[in-house]
Amino acid sequence: MFPTVGKATVLLSLAASCAAKVQLAGVNIAGFDFTVFKDGSADISKVYPPLTQYGGPDGVGQMQHFRNDLGLNVFRLPVAWQYLADNQLGVDFNAANFAKYDALVQACLDTGAKCIVDLHNYARWNGNIIGQSGGAVTNEHLTNAWWQLATKYKNEENVIFGIMNEPWQVDISTWATTLQWVVNTIRSVGATSQTILLAGNNFAAAGGFKDESGPVLAGITDPSDASKSKLVFEVHQYLDADSAGDSTECVRDGLDALRPLADWLRANGRRAILAETGGGNTGTCSQYVCAELDWMNYNTDVFLGWVGWAAGSFDGTYELVLTPTWDGNSWVDRSLMADCVAGKFK
Template sequence: MSTMRSLFAALVAVVAATQPAAADVCYKGVNLSGAEYGDRDGVENLNFTYPSEKTVAYFAGKGMNIVRLPFSWERLQPTLNSPLSAVELDRLKAAVLRLRDHGMTVLLDPHSFGYYDKARLGTPEAPAFAFADLWIRLAAEFANEPDVLFGLMNEPYDIPATEWLDMANGAISGIRSVGARNLVLVPGTRWSGAHGWRADDPGGSNADVMRGVKDPIDNYAYEFHQYMDPDSSGTKGGCAAADAATAALIDVTAWLRETGKKGFLGEFGGSQDQACVVGLKAMTAVLDDNADAWLGFSYWAAGEWWPETEINNVQPTGKGDRKQLSGLPLKPGRKPDAAACATIPPA
């Protein structure tokens, strides 16, 4: 424990000593979960749900300006390499419009963990070109909308980094092929965890391999996830690894400066325990204190169907706000600087 505290203190000192004070990050928001539930034949509001007007208005009123919007790849594209479902696409577009009407930027998130049905990407059942095909079709629908970002995939975890890099580059190439210049967020493999970014597993580390991202217009950033429970899964109670989680963000901040790119913390969270609230403040402070290297964050998670007992839940209840919100540096009424936070580069 003393060794971890010493390492943590040293990392804080290094980053603080090398960086001038910066403005807050551009984007502060939440994952609104629900549309990723159910199978391709699910019934809306029975097997899955998109964010309601009430929920969107609540989080916008708290000062959040971005929503990571998980959805089901299988329901949006029921057959690989085929047209998107018109019905599901209309639902997705309606949700995006609802969010935009409240001043929210939307991060589109195929919440599939690097799988289609039960087939891993890169296998004969789910070939890599099918992933590019999804993004060609999806990008064409949202091309050059400045408040829509493209998150390539939620937490690919069973794919060697070298193989995942090729898939990510293929998807980016497909996005650009239809003229879409939107900002693309690129995760790493192994759940895109900040704590394991430099881990040298078979296929190489994310830190080494993901430097090879290729984008013809160079408009991409890296997406990281990080939790504070002992195994960094976000599924356990308490925040025993809060210091380690903060240290992991400091470490990838240094890596982002090495690469000259920016990062986005797509998932993080904790319970209502005071230790978790303190941990949330520490993690988000790393981002705000190093806004030259970070775009922002989206907390995991909220949504109408999340039970009150769910550990990370910040959906309001009859008792009022969840305690985790007090750990997030939200400023109601704050608008991000349009120039500094631009997501569509000049043509």
């Protein structure tokens, strides 16, 4: 039998656990990344901005709905590197294209949410791995892009810098050097208050991160903060049969990957964000995605939160659509959004 003080302590601890939830939950607002292929090539003529003023869907209205009606507080804004640079390496961004993307970023900031600027190129440019392609695409090319992005948003504390989406088959030690170059560049322009996301190998997969990417990326330093608290690991996880996020049915909750990652993060005093997860608007995905996010709410010391994939310019034909529909009077949410992505953040 517990002594009275011990019993009270246990009950308070349990109450705190039950009340816990992650700091950040939200959704990817896709469109500026359309037709970026996993080899880092892109057909920028097919970019479909989620902005009505440019002929696209109402991404601004979506974000306002997600923020005001559902309480979500982070949006990830993927963009093709080629779109910003108009298919040229090492140059100033195309002013018109950057202005369009910035319109989405500003609309995000206007909601009061955190806004992840995500360069969505798989650690590549047109088939060449950044910093690992014999000089075809160099660290200087990537830092040129991030110098421009960081300079633009250095005074926006609600911007989060997502250096690169889903690296794959990279030499992880060399990739860590590339990331260090970018971190140094971002901080050098005065962007010292923002969180920076570091993605590892195997498409940023949560599974295996602790064994391959984690120990190497953990060595990246922050010139503005010796604690590294603003350097957060970016991981992704899909719950379908091949873990690729291309099926409407889910087969597992993914905790076999998240549990060891949480243990590793805890042991190393680090944090991560699940920047992509999702599934179809089906019973199996509601079951497993909700279980995944429920578990994260009990591990808030090491997980900042989650970002569902995806809304924005995706329509109802897309397997993992989270885009709400407008019925003429109000937004109507997809079931996975209502049940899990937003439902578990209440």
